[in-house]
Amino acid sequence: MGIEFKYPLALFLLLPAFFFVYLYLKNGNKYKNREARIISAIRISVFILLIFALAIPQLNLPIKGEKVVFLVDRSASVNGTEAETLGWIEESVKHKGIKDEFAIASFAENIVIDQNLGNQSESLPEFNGAVNETETNIESGLQFASTLIPRDSSGRVVVFTDGNETAGNGAEAAKLLKNRGIELDYVQVNSKVEKDMALADLKVSPSLYEGEAASVSLSVNSNMNQSAQVRLYLNNKEILQEKVEVKEGKNEFSFSYEAQGSGLQVLKAEIEAEGDTFIENNALQATTNVKGKPKLLIVQSHESDQLQKALQSSGIELDTIVPEKLPTNLSGYLQYQSIIFNNVQATGITQKQMELIEQAVREFGVGFIMGGGEESFGLGGYFKTPIEKLLPVDMEIKGKEEMPSLGLMIVMDRSGSMDGQKLELAKEAAARSVELLREEDTLGFIAFDDQPWEIVETGPLKDKEAAVEKILSVTPGGGTEIFTSLEKAYAELEDLKLQRKHIILLTDGQSSGNGDYELIIENGKENNITLSTVAIGQDADRALLEDLAEQGSGRYYDVTDASVIPSILSRETVMATRTYIEDQPFFPLVQNYPEWTSLFTEGVPKMNAYIAVTAKPRAQVPILSEKEDPVLAQWQYGIGRTIAFTSDFTGGWSGDWARWGRWPDFINQLVTSTLPQYDSEPFRVSVSKGVEQATVHLESIANQSLPIEATVLSEDGSEVKTNAKLVAPGKYEVIVPEKEGMYFLSIKQANEHGEMISYQTGFAIPYSDEYLLEGTNLDLLKELATITNGKKLDNEADAFRPLQQRAYNQQEISIMLVSLAFILYFIEIAIRRFGFPASRKSKQVSKGEKLNQTANTQKGYSTISSNQNKLDAEEQKDNQVIKEKTVNKKKKIKENPITEEERADRMKRLLEAKKRRS
Template structure:
C-alpha cells in the first residue's frame, strides 16, 4: 500500500499559505493581542490551509492489484485469412495458464476494430470470431488505441498483438507512445500468411498527356506466385481496345502494348487480368488517366434524328458522338470524355436523377460545356423544374406573367398502398410538392391518396397556402391495398362542375385494381366536362394495359416508369403541360442585345416561329430576346463550365427562318465554341504516396507557382469530397484523400495576380490496398513493435500471462474526506472568532454542570419514588390488619380504633389523598428543586 499525489506541484501553495499565517501572527504580536484565542485561531487556519492544499494534490491510496489484465488483439485483415483457427488455439492454451484472478479480453481488427470478448476472469475458450471487420486494410494504430481503452484507467496491463507486420493504414508508433504512458506492455505474436495461388496487377503506366493520332505505350506490371496463363483486357472509356492471353511466370512480369489514340479529351484506361485460379480478385484491376489534345469531342443527346445538328458540327471540325437519353453514362468519367454536351429536345422523364447530378458535377467542377435546345420535350415542358439541369442552366423553368395563364384545376391521385412504402412514396410526394410549387395561388388543386379506398388529403379548392398543402402531402403514409376506380371517380366528380379553362388529373400507381368497373364511361363523361387524364405506371407490377388505355381515352399521356427517381420530372412536366401556355407559338423577330460575341446578327435577324417561355436568372446574359422580353438565347458561367439555353429548336419547326439562314451554321458553331472548357492541358504534375498510413495527393506546379489553389475532388459516382490543400514547398501542394480504391477526378483552379482564373482537370486512381499484395510477413516490423512497446515477440503461450514489469494498483482518492475536514475546520474557526474562546469554554463548562445536576436530580427522584412505594406497601399492610381486627372485636372497640387511626392519618397529613394527587405533589417538588439549582 502506498500514497500517490496526482498533482504534487500544488504543495507549493503551502508557501503563500504559510506567509499569510505568519503575517497574521506578526500583526497580533505587534498590537499585543497574542492571546490564547489568537494562538488557537492561527492553529486552525494553518490546519485549514494544509488540508486544502493537500486535497488539491488529489492524494490517492494505492492498494496493490491482485490481477493482471491481458488483451489479445487479433489481425483479421485479408493478408492473414485462413489463420483464425491457429490463433484461437494459441489464445485457448494461453488462457489455461493464467492465474484465477487474471482477466483477459479478445478483440479483432482490420481497417476497423471490434470486441470479440469483454474483459473477464473466465477460462472458457473462444470457439470462433463472430464480429465483422473491414478486411481491406490493417490499421494497427486504431487497434492498439481500442485495446488500451479496454484496460481500466487506474491499472496497467498487457496487449498481445497477433499480426503479419504489414501495416497499411495509420501509424502504430504513435499509439505505442500512449501505451507506455499508461504502463501497458505490448507483446507480439507472428502470424504467417497462408500460402495460396495469387496473381496481382501492380502497375498500369500510361503517359499523362497524349495527342490524337499518336501510338502510345501501355505498360503493365504483374506479380504472380506461380507460372500460369491469364487473360489481359484493356479498355478506354469503357470501350474494349485489347484482349489477349499471356503467359505469366512466377514473380515479377512486365508487358507492353501499343494503342493508337483516335479520340481527344480525358481518357480512362482500365486494365484487367483474369487468371484461372486466384486468391484475391481485388488486385486484378487498375486504372490510369490521360489528357488527349486534339479535336474537341461533343456529345449530342437526342430522342430521334429530327432536327439533328450533327452534320453542322462535323463540318465545323468537331468530333461528335450521338446518343439517346437512355444511353447516357452512369459514371462521372463517362461525361468528362466530352468537352461539351448538347440536350436537343430531350425530356427529363427518361433521365435518372443520378445522371443529372453527374452532368451538373462535370459542368461545375470540371468545366464541361452544356447547351439545351427547345422543343415540345424540353425546358419546363420536358419536366426539368427543380432538377440539377435547371440548376446549371442560365434560365428558370418557371415563367413570369402567370396571371395571363388560363385558369387550371389539377387533381393528383396517388397510390399509398403498402407496396409504395419507401423510396417510391417519398419520390411521389416530392413530385407532388414540385407540382404545387409550379401552380399559381388562383389555381385549383386537389390531392387524393388511395389504398383500398380514396382519402382526401387536400380538398379541391383554390390554392391559398402552398406550404400548408405541401405539409399535408408530406404526411401521407403507406398502407392498405389498391382500388383505383373509386378514387378516379371521386377526382372526376370534384372537377366536373368547376368553371375552369383547364382541368387535369394525374394518376400514379404501382399496383392493379379490379376490372369490373366501367372506366370507359368515366373517361368519356370526363371529356364532355373538358377533363383530361394522364397516368403513371410505376414498376413491373402495375396494370400497364389499363393505365395506358386510361391515358389514351382521357386525352393525356401515359408514362411507363422503371426508375422511380424520374417521378418528380413526370409530375412537373404534366403540371406545365396542363396549362399549355409555356409555348409561345406566334411568328416574331427576336431582339438582339448589344454584344461583340454575336457579330452575325449585325446584318439582320430572321423570323422565328415559337419558343418555350422561361425566366432568365439574375446573373445570366441574354443576347437574344423575344417580343415579350423572354430569353431566346441565354448564357452564363456556372462554376468552371459555360452553359447556354436556346429556347427555340434546332429542327426549324420552331426556329422558322433561322434554320434556313446562311449564318445558321456559324450561329451553331459559335454556341459550341463558347461552351468549350477553358483550361490548360498539363500545368501540373499529379502523384500519390503513402504517409503514416494515409494517402496523400501531391500537386506540383510546372512553373513553381506559389499562388493558392482551389482544388475540387469528385468520385466517379459524382460525390464531391472535402479537401484541404496546403503548400509544402515552392510550387508543391498536398492534400489528404480517402484510402478507398477507385477513380477520382481533380479540378484545379488557380487565380493569377491579375484576377484571371486558370483551370486544369485530370483524373487519377487510388489503387487497391497493399493488403492484397502477397509480400509475406514482416518479422523485422513485428520485432520493432514489441521492442517499442517494452515487450517481446512471444514464442510460448504461457508467456502472455507472465508477471508484468509495471506494478498495478487500485486507487482510492482522499480528496473528498480532506475537503470535508477543511469545511469542519473552517466553521470551527468562524465560531471561534464570532463567540470567543472564553464564551465557548463557559458554555462547555455550563453544559457539564447541567449534565451533573440533571444526573443528581434523576437520583433524588428515584429515591423519592422508592420511599413512596414503601409507604404505599405499609398503608396496604395496615388496611389488611384493620380488617382482621374489625372482625374479632366489638363494634365499640372498632369505632375507637378507627378514631385513633383517623387521628394518626390527620397527624401524618395523609387524609384521603388519591394516587393522582400524590404524583402531582411529587412533580411540583421536583420542579421546585430544579428552579433552585438554576
C-alpha cells in the same frame, strides 16, 4: 500493500491538534493527574483519526489474476491463418490461473469483439464477427483492446499480426497502453498466400494527340511463374488483350494503342492469371488528355440526323445516344467537350445523371446546349432540376396572368409500400408542382391507402407555403384502394368553372377493390377533365394505369427510378397549366453580339415557334422574340459555357432557319461557343499515399506560385472535401482521403492579368496496400513491444505470465477512521462523566480507611475513659512545664532587653515580608 493520501496537505492539521492538547494538559498542571492524561490521549487519537480521514487515505490492495486480451489480425494479408491463431489461443488458455481473465477481439479496417473479458475456461471455436479485410488498422485495434481492460487494472494485449499496417499509427496507440500500464506482446503471423500476381504500376503520358501511338507501361509483381492475360480499356471499352509470361518477382511490360477521340480519357489495365489469390490487386487506372478533334455528345429520344448533317463539315466527332443510355459515372461525360440535349424529356433522365452533367459543366468546363421542342425546357419537366440550374434561363415565364385557369388534383399513394425514398420523392414532386401554379389556380391533394385522405382541400391556391407544408407532412399508411380516391378527385373538379382540369394519379401498387373507371372518366371528359398516371416500381398495376391514362386523354409514365418522379409531376403541371409554346410565326430580334450578328448580315429568317422561358439575371440574350422572350441565351456556369436555344433543330419550329444557307454555320457557332477554353498541361501531377490519406502533388510548369482553387470529384460525381496549399515555389499539395478509385481534378488559377485559366485532369488511388505482396514487418512489431515492455511470444503459457507492473485496487478507509473517532469520543465522554475505573477504586479505599478509623475510635471509647484520669494528670503536668518555660522566657527578656535599633530593624523586616506576601 501500501497507503496513499488523496489530500496529503490535510495532515498539517496535526500540528495545531497537538498544540491544543498540550495547552489542555498544562492548564492547572493536569499532566500530574492520571485521568487527565488518559483523556488527553483519547482526544489526540480522535484528532489524528479525523485528520487522517480528511486526507482521504487509500489502501493499495494488489489485484489478483491477469487480464489478457487476444487481438487477432484478420486482414487480407493474413488470410488462412485463423485456425492456427485460434489453436494458439486455446493452448494458451489451458495455462491460465483460476483468477486470470481473457477476451478475444479481431480487427482489420474495423474491430469486432468475439469473446468478452471473463474467466471462462475455454476459448471460442471460431471467429463470429465480420471485418472489412481491405485495411490493417493496428492503432484502432489496440485502442479497442485497451477499453476491454478495466481502467483501475493493468493487463496484457497479445496481438497476432504480420505488422503490415495500412491505416492508423500503431506506435501512438502503444504509447497510450504504456501510460495505462498495459503490456503488449506479439505473435508473429506469416501470410498463407501461396500464389498471387499484382499490378504495381500503370503509366501513360498525361497528354496525347489524336492518332498518336500511345505507349503504356505496366509493372507486375508476382510470387510465381505463370502465364497471364493483360487487358487494356479506354473509357470502359476494351482496346487491347495480350498474353504475357510473368516471372517471379518484378516484371515490366510495354504496350501501345492508337489515341482516338479527344478530351480527358480513362485508361484501365487488368491482369488475370489462374490460381491468383487476390483479384483486388489486379486492376489499375490512369488518365490522359487527348488533343484533337472536339468530341460532341448528342442526346435525343427520336431518330433525327439534322444536327449531324449540320455538323458534318465542322470536324467535330459526334456520338449520339438516347437519354436512357446516358453514362452513370463522371468519366462518361468528361470525354466530351460539349453535350447537346435535342428535345429530351427530363422524365427519362435520373437525378444522379443530371447531377453528373451539372458537375462536368461547372468543374470541368464541358459545354452544354439545350434545344427546344415539345419535350424540352418546362414542357420536359426540368423545373428545379440540376439541368435548369446550369442553363441561362428559368423554366417559369412572364405573363402568368394571360394563362388559362387551371384546376389540378394530385392523387398520391401513401400505402406502406411507398414508405422511404418513393414517398419522399413523391411529396417533393407535388411540392414542386405547387410552386408552378398561380394563386388563381385551383389545387387539391388526396393521399390514399385503403381510403382517401384529403390533405389539401380543393380550392384556389391562396397560400402556397401552407399547401406545401401539408403535402410534406404526409406519412405512410396501410393498403391500396385506388377507385374511391380517383372518384373523389373527379367529383371535386366536376363542377368547377375552369378552362383546364387535370388529375395526376401516382401509385406503386394494385388496387384491392374494383370500380367502374370507364364511367367516371367518361363523365370527366364531358367536364373537360384529363387524367395522367404514374406507375412506380415493379408491383404497380401497369396495365390498369396505362389504360386509365389512355382513356383520360393524358400520359402514362412507367417509373423504374424514383428520382424522376419530380420531373414527371413538373412536366404534367406545366402541360396542364399552360402550353408554354409561342407558335405565332415571327422574325427574331438579333442583339449586338459580334459573334452572332456576323451570321445575319443578309437578314434574319422567319421562325415558327419557341418555348417561353425567362432569362436569368446574368445571362446574355443575343436573340429575342417579338415578345422579348429569349430565343437564344448564353452564360458562363462555373468554368463551362451553356446555351439555351428555345426553338428546335428539326425545322418544325425553327421554320425558315432550317432551310437558311447559314444554318450549319449557326449550329457550328452554338457548339464552338460552348467548347472548353483552357490551357494544356500547366501542371505536372503525381499522387502519393499516406496513412489514411493520399496527397496529389502539383508542380507548375511555369513555376508560378499564384493561388489556385482545386476541386476533386469521385467517379460517381461526389465532391471530395479538400483544399490546395502552396508548399514550395510553384508546388502545391491537395490532400484527399485514401479511398481506392478514380478521381477527377479541376484547377482554376488567375494569372498576372487577372484572367482565369483552368486545367482538368484525373488521378487514381490504387487498391489498398493490404494486397501488396510483403513479408512480416518485424521492425514495427518489435517497436510496439519495446514501447510497452512487452516481448515476442513463442510459448503459449507466457501469455498469462505475471505482469511486470502490478495493478492495485485502491480502497478508501475514511469512513472507518471517522467511525473509530466517534467511538473514542464517546469513551471520553463516559470517562469524564463517570470517572476512570482506577481512580474510583482509590477513592473507595480512602473512604474505607476512614470508616475503619471511626470504628476503632468507637471501640476505644472505654479504654480512653479508663485512662482519662491518667491523661488529665499528664496534661496538668505538661501545662505546668509550659508555664515554667514561658516565665523563664519573660525573665530572660527582662534581663536582656532589646534596643530601639534592633526593634526598628525587626519591624522593617516584618513589613518587607508582608509586602512580599501581598
